[in-house]
Amino acid sequence: MVNGTFNIEKKLFKMNNDIKRKEEHIKICLNKPVEHFISTGFERYRFIYQAISSIDLGEIDLSIDILGKKLSAPVIISPMTGGTEKSGTINKNLAKAAQKQNIGMGVGSQKVAIDNPEISFTFQIRDVAPKILLFGNLGCMHFINRLNPEDSKKAIRMIGADSLFLYLNGLQRLIQPEQNIVKGDLITKIKEICRLASVPVIIKETGHGISKEVALKLKDTGIAGLDIAGAGGTSWVLVEKYRNSSIKSQEVAETINEICIPTVDSLLMVTKAAPNLIKIASGGIRTGLDIAKAIALGADCVGIGLPFLKPALHSWEAVNELLEKYLLELRIAMFAIEAKNIQELKNTRYLKRVSNK
Numbered sequence: 401m402v403n404g405t406f407n408i409e410k411k412l413f414k415m416n417n418d419i420k421r422k423e424e425h426i427k428i429c430l431n432k433p434v435e436h437f438i439s440t441g442f443e444r445y446r447f448i449y450q451a452i453s454s455i456d457l458g459e460i461d462l463s464i465d466i467l468g469k470k471l472s473a474p475v476i477i478s479p480m481t482g483g484t485e486k487s488g489t490i491n492k493n494l495a496k497a498a499q500k501q502n503i504g505m506g507v508g509s510q511k512v513a514i515d516n517p518e519i520s521f522t523f524q525i526r527d528v529a530p531k532i533l534l535f536g537n538l539g540c541m542h543f544i545n546r547l548n549p550e551d552s553k554k555a556i557r558m559i560g561a562d563s564l565f566l567y568l569n570g571l572q573r574l575i576q577p578e579q580n581i582v583k584g585d586l587i588t589k590i591k592e593i594c595r596l597a598s599v600p601v602i603i604k605e606t607g608h609g610i611s612k613e614v615a616l617k618l619k620d621t622g623i624a625g626l627d628i629a630g631a632g633g634t635s636w637v638l639v640e641k642y643r644n645s646s647i648k649s650q651e652v653a654e655t656i657n658e659i660c661i662p663t664v665d666s667l668l669m670v671t672k673a674a675p676n677l678i679k680i681a682s683g684g685i686r687t688g689l690d691i692a693k694a695i696a697l698g699a700d701c702v703g704i705g706l707p708f709l710k711p712a713l714h715s716w717e718a719v720n721e722l723l724e725k726y727l728l729e730l731r732i733a734m735f736a737i738e739a740k741n742i743q744e745l746k747n748t749r750y751l752k753r754v755s756n757k
Contacts (some may be wrong), residue, residue, distance in 0.1 A: 417578070418512040419519070421643070422483040426490075428642045429480075429634065429709055436607070436657065440632025440684035441664030442693050444757065448750040450738050460731050461741040464701060466678065467563050467600050467624065469533040472502035473727050474695060474742055477719075478629075478682050478705035479506035479537045479565060479604075483513060486713075488522035494708060495525035496716035498532045501723050504701070506535035506565055510555040511542050526560045535602070536561035540568055544584030549592045556599055563599050565627065566590065569606040572636040575653045577644050587617060594622030605629035606636045607683060609661025615673035625678025626670050627703055630663030632684025634706045664697060671698035688729020695742060696751040 428434060462473040477494050481487035491507055498505040505525075513520045525534070536555040543549060556564055594601045603610075603618055604627035615626060641653035661669070663683040670679055681694035682703030691702050704726070711718035739745040 416516070418515065419483050422481060422487060422508070422512060424643050425639060426481055426484070426486060426709075428639050429706060430713075432638075432642045434634050434638045434642070435706070436631045436633065436635045436638075436660065436684070438631045438658065438660060438662055440630065440690070441662040442632075442684075442690050444664065444753055444755040445693050445697070445751055446754045447692070447696075447733060447737050447748075448752055449736050450750065453735060453738050455735060455738055455740050457731055457735050459740060460734050462727065462730065464742050466504075466701060467533060469504070469562060471504060471533060471701070473730070474699075474701035475501075475691065475723070475726070476504035476506065476533070476535070476680060476682075476701055476703045477708055478627075478703035479508050479535065479567075480705050480709060482508040482510065482523040483516075483519055484522060490709070490712040491523060491525050492528055493712040493714075493716040493719055495529035495532065497719035497723055499529035500716075500720050501727070502532070503723070504533035504535065505529070506537055506703075507559060509537050509539055509567070510558060511538055511547065513558060514547065514551055514554055520558050523559050533563070534559060534561050535563050535565050536599075537565040537567065537604075540566045540586050540590065540603075541570070541573060543589045543593065544586065549589065549596050552593045552597050556597065561599055563624070564593075564597055564601050565604045566593065566601055567604040567606050568610075569636060571608055571656060571659065572606055572640055574656075575637050575640040575644060575649060577640075577646075577649075587621060590618070590621045590623065600624035602627055602678065602680065604680075605666075607631065607634050608637070608659065609663065609666035609683065610670055611661060611666070612669040612673040615670045615677075619674040619677055623677065625680060625700075626674065627680035627682055628663065628666040628670055629703070630666035630681075630683035631660035632663045633682065633686075635660075663694075667694065667697055667699055688726045688731070689733050691726065691730045692733035692745060693751065695745050696748050698746075
């Protein structure tokens with residue numbers, strides 16, 4: 401390791417369209433306004449402060465048991481990247497921080513590495529994070545378009561994954577310059593992948609939320625949970641807007657980006673529709689207070705992505721520093737409502753809705 405970053409094995413990258421797109425995504429997320437203008441909805445809720453507390457900050461237990469792992473905090477670093485040398489460095493730095501804090505992490509879409517096995521190393525992080533809860537990642541539409549359900553096994557083996565994200569990105573695909581939408585029976589494909597996969601499968605949205613109706617369609621497919629990825633955080637429609645040179649397409653992206661479900665609304669819908677599934681709240685989680693509110697509203701854990709991107713380009717220590725800030729904020733929020741552990745936070749009576757907007 402040099403200057404806080406990892407030496408990534410030098411390999412020749414064939415700059416095909418998929419790899420080029422990965423590079424563009426990183427550049428856009430670092431330099432363009434890609435977050436929803438629509439709020440997450442967390443501002444509608446406020447904790448009722450308990451001025452006399454019976455607990456000490458040091459005795460608060462943030463740990464959770466999820467997907468066969470015991471995490472030290474209810475946090476997953478959401479999937480972001482992979483497939484390029486720069487993204488390999490990012491993944492290593494994210495993984496080292498995840499290992500330090502004993503939390504979860506997902507890698508970016510692995511389809512590019514299934515098509516180009518020589519770049520698999522940019523997704524492989526078990527050498528620096530042997531014990532973390534690690535998620536593989538493939539797009540649901542890939543299985544309608546090009547991938548065989550058996551390819552889910554390749555993604556899992558490639559990185560030694562404990563679970564597999566299957567992501568939904570219909571609106572994003574409509575704005576991509578490639579615009580490679582293919583119609584097909586996703587529910588049947590998801591059932592087949594769940595049957596074949598050796599690890600639990602989580603369905604993940606990509607910034608526009610999961611509705612009650614979609615949760616009801618998915619809950620009996622064999623999946624273990626849902627990552628709602630609601631509006632309020634990164635919008636992949638906006639990311640693709642900046643990749644698209646067509647002014648018309650850019651204007652269309654701005655318009656349809658409003659078709660979304662704020663994170664809080666999606667979380668409440670999914671909690672009611674599929675109470676027995678694991679619920680990961682992502683989409684605009686930006687503070688430890690957001691984490692606390694998400695869990696009090698029904699989430700089992702949260703996913704955070706974009707805030708870690710710039711720190712991960714610098715060093716794993718920078719990622720770790722931001723994680724520690726979030727976890728301190730979470731502890732203080734729990735102290736303020738006398739919640740000694742995550743279960744007590746989930747069951748708190750001290751979260752009140754203060755706005756109907």
